[in-house]
Amino acid sequence: MFQRFIEEVYDILKTAIVDLGWDNEDLSIDYYDKISDVSSSLAFKISKRDKKNPKKVAEEIYQRVYPLRDGYDLIGDIKLIGPYLNFYVSDKFISDTLKDVLTRTDNYGSLDYKGSIVLEHTSANPDGPLHIGHLRNSILGDCLGRILKKAGYSVDIQYYVNDLGRQVAVVVWGIENLNLNVSDQRLLRYNFDADMIPQNIKVDHWISQVYINANRLIEEDNDTFGHNKKEIDILLKKFEDKDEDVIKKFDFVVVQCLKGIEQTLNDLDIHIDKYVRESQFVFNGDVERIISRLKDTEYAYYEDGALLLDLSSFGFEKDFVVTRGDGTSLYSTRDLAYHAWKAQRYEDMIDILGADHKLISSQVKTVLKILGYKEPIVVIFEFVSLPEGSMSTRGGRFISVDELLDKMKRQAYFEVDERRQDLSEIEKKEIADMVAIGAVRYDIIKISPDKPTMFDWRDALNFDKRGAPFIQYSHTRACSILKKGGDYGKPNFDLLKDKNEIDLIKLISRYPLVIKEAADNLRPNILANYSRELAEQFNQFYKDVPVLNAATEELRSARLALVDAFRIVVKDSLNLLGISSPKIM
Structure with missing residues (x-):
């Protein structure tokens, strides 16, 4: 719904520009404006070009767009504040948003089909357990896969096994x-x-x-x-x-x-569609074919029996090693064969790699380009650290993910046991596991991949820190209200006028746009931050607006429907982050 509102704003501005005889401009729309629902700084660009006062330019545009607003369903009002044009949603926008969510339920936010993607993540060497260094790769890759599927892509999740x-x-x-x-x-x-x-x-x-x-x-x-x-x-x-x-x-x-x-x-809760072994590309001849083709390029040369590529013309100081002196292939060479195989089967390729792979991944992309293959999209992530002394392994070499999860589950159980002594041991353990896994996943994914992060289990499990437990509890609260409230029938959404109600509905309306943004930018942290903001807005609504004790039955029904719409969206957003939504906590 919010996307349709933005499209209407674009359309009304374009109409005004044509009426004024101006060229088709960048409309400079900001839909994260705090004053309005959508604002435009178009007047600044035109005033700079035509050397006019931006306020006067904005006034000209306003005089054109304001009379046109009645021809649009979702634009309710337009205000001129200084040189900014501010657009506000209509009452129909509010009611249509809730109808859309309650009708589509889990499909709300799903986008049209866009194509096929193969996404490779984790791909840890089979020489031991996953450790804290792999954790961000796995969670980032899994969340991206879920979000891309929601955004309309057919996604094949692969783990590339370095089996030789x-x-x-x-x-x-x-x-x-x-x-x-x-x-x-x-x-x-x-x-x-x-x-x-x-x-x-x-x-x-x-x-x-x-x-x-x-x-x-x-x-x-x-x-x-x-x-x-x-x-x-x-x-x-x-x-x-x-x-x-x-x-x-x-x-x-x-x-x-x-x-x-x-x-x-x-x-x-991370699932791999295919484990692809690198040895298959050696045994089926793909690696040898890649080597043979690279031998014939202008970049190839031999040194001590090893085959190398001089990539200095592409800006690389270090040459790319194709084979060792004894003729055996390297991981990077076999990686070329793997990417060539993927390029022939999928429209796009995404690799999730740590910052230590920046150089080699750039070289692989360049060599694939030389060979005429599509280049992968590489998502580079910075590393995760732990507070010094917070955890240690007996060997002192690394912290395994298994050790981390065991500790998180124990700590989460203490929290649940303290809060809900009325529950059975089985219930407490199930909730503790959901809270622990959610806390780990959210704390890792909430930070943009290109920034380093420190994982502190105390912060991750702290309800006051507004991480996964806070969002999960918001879902639990909504479930409790709906259970007590019963059937809300066919609500009249025109009764929802309170600012807390409207703000929550507007935030719910942005969900499809958030999905698109997170998918387009390959940044799950966009969705993670939205989920937290949505939970915060719901809790503000819960605090200030009576639902079960609303003034009238009609208003009670409308507010229950709003709570249900929130429940649907927050549950789906948590699912895309790989986090469970408990009904009790």
Whole structure:
């Protein structure tokens, strides 16, 4: 509805410009104006061009547009304040907004079909559990996927599995050479079977232990003869040469680690459509075809047997390495084959990458351009930090997402238990889990991806900080009111005149526009901030406007319908952020 209102404002301004004999101008519309519903600073641009007084120009435009307002359904009033033209919504806008929400329910805010997108996120190496460094990638990617679907795109969510990377080779070597059940690390041969994995540890955490211990031995060996490092290189070469025994061992490590990672993602309500292995592009010949094509470009040259591309003409100081000296491909080379594969199947590609990938992602885009493929849209995010001393892991190396979620769930349970001792243990645990996951997701996603953020569990779970628990509780409050209020029948929305009511309806009307903005800019934080603002506005309405004890039954019915409209929109917005909407808290 708000989009239609904006379109009417554009139309009435264009009509005025034509009547005045002026060229088609940038209408300079601001729909986040605090004084009006929409304002235009068009007079400034025209006055600058024609060297006129902006107030006089605004007066000329106003004299043209004001008589035209009755020809528009959604424009209620137009006021001239200084050199600004201020537009206000009509009563019909108010009633039509609520009718639209209550009719379309979950589909409110959904936009028309726009095309297909493949979105890759997380793609952590299969050498251990997800850690706090991966968390922003996963949540950002998941939220973007949900928002893009709402905005009309067909979205395929993919996790690119580095199944032939050096890290996997290190784990394979570790399983072959470490006795994982004794402290002195005596050699013991394993048959790469799931029975070897201890039952008292999550499998991806076990993989991490193998990787850390094996890597330590390899690093120590490098100080002497480097035999272990050479064995890793041999494993990688055998894998690319399709050695069946080595492939089986690599596959075991990858499958087991992904089981643990997928369990963590599911805990966060993050779902992957396809796990795409990079090895498939080696084995089907795609990587070799990419290498062959790059050899023939003007940018290619060899150094110590390695194939490189000189990208200095594109502004890069560092050259792009295509193959190592022994002829094996690199992750970045295989990434080219993956993107070429995606470009042939989807209209657009989106990659979610950390700030440490800025250079290599820019180089990959450039090489894809050289090859004639569509370039991906890359969303770069800055990193998440934790307050010093707030959490620590036994190894001191990293904080796993599993550890973070366990802590959040325990703390959330204490909060719920203190507030709702009337609930059963099962109910309290279910609510605590929803609050904990919501708190983590919201605290991460509320900040623009290009800004670093610090995650503090105390702030995330604090109702007064107006994060996810605050928004979730607003939904719970709406559900409680509706349960007590019963059926509201066919309400008369013309009775809604209170400023708190109108402000809430106007904010609800902006929801489709917020979806479009978040999708167009690939910024889920736009939706996160809107959700908080919507909850704040609802709580102000709840505080100042009686619903169940309204002056008349007709007014009570209209206000209940407004509460229901809020419930629909806030629930949908939380869903797009991957956050549950509990009915009780």
